[in-house]
Amino acid sequence: MATSNLGSRAAIRTVTNQAPPLVGHNVVTADRALTEAVVRHGSAEVVDDLVGLGAEAGSAEAREHGRLANEHHPRLTPYDRFGNRIDEVEFHPSWHWLMGRSVGHGLAAAPWEDDSPHAHVRRAAGFMAWSHTEPGHGCPVSMTYAAVPALRADDAIAKEWTPLLASRSYDPGVRPVSEKLGALAGMGMTEKQGGSDVRANITLARPTSTDGEYTLHGHKWFTSAPMNDVFLVLAQAAGGVTCFVVPRVLPDGTRNQLDVVRLKDKLGNRSNASSELELDGTVAVRLGDEGRGVxxxxxxxxxxxxxxxxxxxxxxxxxxxxxxxxxxxxxxxxxxxxxxxxxxxxxxxxxxxxxxxxxxxxxxxxxxxxxxxxxxxxxxxxxxxxxxxxxxxxxxxxxxxxxxxxxxxxxxxxxxxxxxxxxxxxxxxxxxxxxxxxxxxxxxxxxxxxxxxxxxxxxxxxxxxxxxxxxxxxxxxxxxxxxxxxxxxxxxxxxxxxxxxxxxxxxxxxxxxxxxxxxxxxxxxxxxxxxxxxxxxxxxxxxxxxxxxxxxxx
Structure with a gap:
């Protein structure tokens, strides 16, 4: 470049010595440590099966959806325009794009219904690779995956929920699960006075006249993804700390009593909605015996x-x-x-x-x-x-x-x-x-x-x-x-x-x-x-x- 041009507008705006964006690479195949570990504990066929996921995870489109999901934060709407309590959280379309791909790639509970001997290795590698797009939406995906082994404490409940949680269809919306192609799970363990010491929980569980059914009365300090379809919740029953299954919507189509007090202003990602819940007459079904919740x-x-x-x-x-x-x-x-x-x-x-x-x-x-x-x-x-x-x-x-x-x-x-x-x-x-x-x-x-x-x-x-x-x-x-x-x-x-x-x-x-x-x-x-x-x-x-x-x- 000529010296006389150094101060020109064209020279000032010319970009040099900047790394290009890291897009267009395959997140799976580019990670030799990952692929070698997958072959070691799974098979080469598992790696082949993840190539499409890896290419999509490294695409400019996926990275842009990750950016937008964090730029446009979830928004809580406690009431509709008529004054009805609805407690709905609205997410940006990019959140739903990410969730749809994640569930579609089998990263939620699909391995629990998969007969492949390497289903969990595949899912783990896919989860790591897909999380390159955006970390926040991994939370509801992870909780959905994790809910299934806990649900197996009751065969009937597990048979009711596992096929929906293991589905590869992302089907958001507040509707009875009988009308949905797939479901997502969350959990409510901690309370403001106890944190990790869940035996200090004070949320009460009162039995109803229906066998195994209770109503919950209390609060939960952190419940991520409050729009999920079902939650595993700890509460104090007569026999001690007990685990309960809490549906977002009851079988008759009415909304369960899950009041979202606020969304947490937290460190980290901004795409996911971490919420504080109040429970007062919330319908729940006992999972396992009373006093065996932990x-x-x-x-x-x-x-x-x-x-x-x-x-x-x-x-x-x-x-x-x-x-x-x-x-x-x-x-x-x-x-x-x-x-x-x-x-x-x-x-x-x-x-x-x-x-x-x-x-x-x-x-x-x-x-x-x-x-x-x-x-x-x-x-x-x-x-x-x-x-x-x-x-x-x-x-x-x-x-x-x-x-x-x-x-x-x-x-x-x-x-x-x-x-x-x-x-x-x-x-x-x-x-x-x-x-x-x-x-x-x-x-x-x-x-x-x-x-x-x-x-x-x-x-x-x-x-x-x-x-x-x-x-x-x-x-x-x-x-x-x-x-x-x-x-x-x-x-x-x-x-x-x-x-x-x-x-x-x-x-x-x-x-x-x-x-x-x-x-x-x-x-x-x-x-x-x-x-x-x-x-x-x-x-x-x-x-x-x-x-x-x-x-x-x-």
Whole structure:
């Protein structure tokens, strides 16, 4: 460009050295860690089946619907124009577009009605890939998936609701389920005075003259997606905390008494409607025995824990994809950012974090497919709270570092990075904080010895593959032994123990299955006693190969 033209309007408005938008790539096939894990715990045919989903998830159209769904927030209409209480939440058409594709791709409860031996691996991989479009609408999809195992506490109720929840037809609207092609589920557990301590709930359940039917009287502090068709709700019956099935619309077509007090102004996505409900005469059907509510709904909690891991892993993957894509196309100080040794160190570190999360997430989904196997069931019992604690806790710092790779470009909403960053803490908070999951690890260790045996067996399959991993396993078992010998320290050190057990489990999967450069970097960093969690401080390793493995190709 001639010097005389530098100040011209055309020159001023000419855009150079900006990364193009990351659209037009296949989110599934571009993620080698994901596809390899799916083949490992599922089959190559499962990957083939997800190619269409991956292409749509990476399209400009899907990304635009994700943007619009968050730009146009849900709107609560408590009353119609005649003064009738309706408590309806209006969503932008882009929300419905996203929901329709998600349900249509079988990401809600479809696996529970699928005879395929890899139905849950397929669904997990699809959920992670599709969540790249927009994270908020994953909430009602996840709760619908998670409701089915809890509903199985009552055969009649399960037979009534499961086919609708497992449907691939998205059919929104306040109508009796007998008139719908598909249904969505939600849950109402927490109350303002108790939070995760659901035994402190004060919502009352009063039996009616109809067997198994009650009316509920109280409030629920967080109920996402209040327009869903059915909710699993905890309330105090005469026998104690009990689980209930609450339909949005009663069989005769009248609206159940579900008053939406307000929509929460929350951190994270803005597409989903998190609400506060008041229940007063709300018709409910008991699910399971009175006083067994926590045990009944725990199956739903376990499934949502898996989805929290999947969702956090998806946030990681979307963030590192954007960061590596930007670095591959942005030049500074004479070369692309991706060629700078220090940037390679950062990107490789983020990539290794993401691959470890992916390996663990798909492994857990495989355990759901093999849930009748005693080892798999025991491993799920301990690995779910471990993964929920560790992966979800790692996500905010990881996404923040990925945002920084884009510099100022990553700090503007149009880059999608601020949305990912705001969303990153969510899955640690959902169902219970990191403390709740770390303490649940202790509960599993104390009450179910087969859970520890399953962890030892699983990590033992990598024995001899890496000396650092071998030492870490021995050190972790020594730590556990010392804490069991000093009960006063056991709870205080629960996070430390959970973090070590989770990292060792991830390392064992990488040593067994990941490329050598990935496993080497992970073991050298995450298993060392001097590791402080700072990204970009890797010491050695084939960092360029790791970054190239992660960078999307369009």
């Amino acid at each position: 045990r009944t709904i725990i199956e739903m909690v376990a499934a949502t824990r898996l989805d929290c891991v999947l969702g956090s892993t998806s946030l990681m993957r979307r963030a590192v994809s954007e960061a590596s894509w930007h670095a591959a196309h942005r030049s500074a100080f004479g070369s692309t950012l991706a060629d700078k040794p220090l940037m390679q160190n950062v990107l490789a570190d983020l990539a290794v974090e993401t691959e470890a999360a992916t390996a663990l997430a798909v492994r857990l989904a495989g355990a759901v497919d093999r849930r009748n196997d005693p080892h798999e069931a025991a491993l799920r019992r301990i690995a779910l709270p471990l993964a929920k604690f560790w992966v979800c806790k790692r996500t905010p710092a990881m996404v923040g570092e990925a945002l920084e790779c884009l510099g100022g470009n990553g700090y503007v909403e149009e880059s999608v990075m601020p949305l990912l960053y705001r969303e990153a803490p969510l899955n640690s908070v959902w169902e219970g904080s990191g403390n709740v999951n770390a303490l649940d690890v202790l509960r599993a260790l104390g009450r179910e010895p087969e859970a520890l045996d399953a962890w030892i067996t699983e990590v033992g399959q990598a024995r001899g593959g890496d000396a650092r991993l071998d030492r870490a396993v021995d050190d972790t078992l020594a730590l556990l032994g010392s804490l069991l010998g000093d009960p006063a320290q056991l709870e205080t050190q629960a996070r430390r123990l959970a973090g070590r057990m989770a990292a060792v489990l991830q390392a064992s999967l990488l040593v067994r299955f990941a490329p050598a450069e990935v496993a080497d970097v992970f073991c050298a960093s995450r298993l060392g006693s001097s590791y402080d969690g700072t990204y970009g401080a890797l010491d050695g390793g084939d960092l360029r190969a790791i970054v190239e493995r992660t960078t999307p190709v369009v």
